[in-house]
Amino acid sequence: MVIAKTVDGEIGIMPQHAPVLGVLVEGGVLRIKREGEGDLAAAVHGGFISVADDEVSVLAEVAELGSEVDVAAARDALDRAQASIEANQEDADAAIEAKRARARLRAAGEEV
């Protein structure tokens, strides 16, 4: 089963799901639940999920598998983004940065 976060909310896709095309949110975490194996998590920043012919494809501009996340770097990025949000409330870039960093940390299985 694939769980993704679209702009409408979370969507879970089981085998034999009807074809869907969804827009993913910025800084979401995609989870793939596998039988017999552990879950696979990835931080996905924007993009689309498309389900057709029993195939799920995720098109993202930037994506990172949880196991590949550099936790220290992500934490560092989050701290920096939060500092600049505190300094300037309307800093949209920093807000996105913070979202992305949080998604990366969550994908890596860290508490945020």
Next chain:
Amino acid sequence: MGAQLRLLRRRINSVKSTAKITRAQELIASSRIVRAQQRMQAALPYEREITRAVTGVVSNAASVDHPLTVAKDNPVRAGVLIVTSDSGFCGGFNANVLREAEALRGLLEGRGLEVVPFVTGRKGVTWHTFRQREMGGQWVGFSRKPAYADAKEIAQTLIDSFKDDNGIDEIHIVSTEFVSMLTQNVVVKRVLPLEVEETEATETTAIPPYFEFEPTAGDVLESLLPRYVESRIFTALLQSAASEEAARRRAMKSATDNANELMRLLTQEMNQARQAEITQEISEIVGGANALADAAAGKE
């Protein structure tokens, strides 16, 4: 005679050093083709999927009228993205692209459209500035190794201009398609307004799946189409990069071959000149010795 010999030696040396340079360029280009090809391959799945998704949306939701999909009733301006290289030494690569772009310009002007060129690559930009043609946009510095961000920037400019009422009404791309190491073709593609028939006609399963959309077809299209244009431009840039290296390798190979041939001819000529000089010296010495001998004989 000595002067001619020196001259030939100097020419041989200069040809030799040129050959060294072109040979090195050839080797560099060969190694770069492989990497350019890998980058091209890596971008392929994304393009395939995004094309499939766009086809899905457009063929499913006929009711969706997105400004990017509808052909304007009376187009006035057409934007042409011309993909050239930053550096030369690649044979007819840029000339071919520019010739095709000129042909397209003629075709569009025949339809009564004003053509706005958008140019990437230093060679194309210079070509246009030299002819004092106004450009809608120009980008340089990444022809050998285009990044996705570059494609994004170009797509943004094109889409903004497309959405603008006074901007362009059509977008075409003229670029070089990489078929193999030996074959590269210049292709002209229309990106917008969308031509759905053109995309992936080979892989159509009987009925395209009926998609549900999250949140709505219009919203999906709104964010999908810019990505699609980006991806098309990115592919064009990558293909062009690989083609450029292939063209460069070929040009440099023939340059090296020509230099070697020239070196052979010059060496021959030089040997002849040297031989002639020696022969002349011998005959001079012999003649001198004979004259001395004769003079000595005459005294006695």
